[in-house]
Structures are given as C-alpha cells and as structure tokens.
Amino acid sequence: MMQAYQNMGQGPPPKITVIIAQKNHHTKLFQADAPDNVPAGTVVDKGIVHPKQYDFYMCAHAGPIGTSRPTHYHVLLDQIGFSPDELQSLVLSLSYVYQRSTTAISVVAPICYAHLAAAQMSQFIKFEEFADTSSGSGVPSSSTAATVPELPRLHADVCSSMFFC
Structure with missing residues (x-):
C-alpha cells in the first residue's frame, strides 16, 4: 500500500495502522x-x-444468554x-x-461495510469465470480470457460519499 501511495507522487506517505479482526x-468469555x-x-x-x-479480545456487543464470543484483534502495524x-x-x-444497528455490533463497522461492498460487487462480476485458465500456466490465453464487464456508473450526487444499500 505504501509503495502504491509513493507511486502516486502525493508526497510523504501517511502513517497507518493495520489490524486483523x-x-x-x-x-469464549464468561464471568467467573x-x-x-x-x-x-x-x-x-x-x-x-x-x-x-500486540493482540486483544473485545466483546463490544451485549451477547445473548450464554457465553460471549469476542472478536480477536491482532495489530500488525501501528505507525x-x-x-x-x-x-x-x-x-x-x-x-x-x-448504520443498520442502534447498538454495538460484534465487529467494527468498516468490516461490515467491506462485506456489503463485496457482496454488491459479486452481483456484477462472477469471479469464477476469471479463475479458469486453459493453458495451465496460470495466465489465461488471449482467446479464452473473459472480459471484465463495465460496472454501473454512480450518480454525481453520491460519487464522493460513502453509501451502502
């Protein structure tokens, strides 16, 4: 990611924190x-x-009756x-x-938004079509390579905002 940012020529790269959830x-957590x-x-x-x-478990939400299953967060990089x-x-x-909940959820909202975006993208692109290779070398030949369909264009009013259906 840092290499891509530097290739854009936008100045020094920003400091980032990378966490796996x-x-x-x-x-499972319970009270003794x-x-x-x-x-x-x-x-x-x-x-x-x-x-x-550097890792920790967090149970951000109020769990149902029984033992709570927390989310395990592992900090890979903290610049x-x-x-x-x-x-x-x-x-x-x-x-x-x-946005779809009035209380805390079990994982952070950006992860839920990423899942929604991936699910919406899967409606437009069937990635299984791109995984098949005829030559066995891992690179599809030009005669069998499927073209990626053009994605729908966003309306200008929502082009610069984050939204999910």
Missing part, C-alpha cells in the same frame, strides 16, 4: 462468579493473548503510535457506528 475462533455474559465493551489483553505480539487504551477505545467506538 478474527471473528471465527474458539475463545456470575451466570451473566461479560458486559458490552469488555476487553481482554492479558492472560490468554500472545505473550509478545500512528496508539496506546493500547486509545486503540481499544477506537475499536469500541467503531463498533457503534454501523
């Missing part, structure tokens, strides 16, 4: 002395996390220099800004 795992779920916003960053890497409390607060805040 994992929802499918086998970790109570039958209730952990409260919304619970963060676990000691004990069950990696001893040397901005967030403190752990600042980063965890940011992640919690991003769990509350999803």
Whole structure:
C-alpha cells in the first residue's frame, strides 16, 4: 500500500495502522462468579493473548444468554503510535457506528461495510469465470480470457460519499 501511495507522487506517505479482526475462533468469555455474559465493551489483553505480539479480545456487543464470543484483534502495524487504551477505545467506538444497528455490533463497522461492498460487487462480476485458465500456466490465453464487464456508473450526487444499500 505504501509503495502504491509513493507511486502516486502525493508526497510523504501517511502513517497507518493495520489490524486483523478474527471473528471465527474458539475463545469464549464468561464471568467467573456470575451466570451473566461479560458486559458490552469488555476487553481482554492479558492472560490468554500472545505473550509478545500486540493482540486483544473485545466483546463490544451485549451477547445473548450464554457465553460471549469476542472478536480477536491482532495489530500488525501501528505507525500512528496508539496506546493500547486509545486503540481499544477506537475499536469500541467503531463498533457503534454501523448504520443498520442502534447498538454495538460484534465487529467494527468498516468490516461490515467491506462485506456489503463485496457482496454488491459479486452481483456484477462472477469471479469464477476469471479463475479458469486453459493453458495451465496460470495466465489465461488471449482467446479464452473473459472480459471484465463495465460496472454501473454512480450518480454525481453520491460519487464522493460513502453509501451502502
């Protein structure tokens, strides 16, 4: 990403933070002395996390009855220099800004928006058609290469704004 930004010639690259969010795992959180779920916003960053890497579990939403399944966040790169409390607060805040929910959701809203965008794109492009190669070399020949269909154009009023159907 940094190489692409530098190739654009827009000046020095911005500082970025890269975080992986994992929802499918086998970790569940519960309170030791109570039958209730952990409260919304619970963060676990000691004990069950990696001893040397920067990761944490967050249960941003109020779970149903039973044990809560948190999201596992793994910080790969932090050029901005967030403190752990600042980063965890940011992640919690991003769990509350999803437009389809009035409460916190289990993963941050940008991930949900990325899933929506990918689902909408899959309506226009069938990627399976582009995966087949006839020569076996991994590069489709010019006679069998499928052309990518032109995507619909956005209306000028929404061209510079973020929207999802």
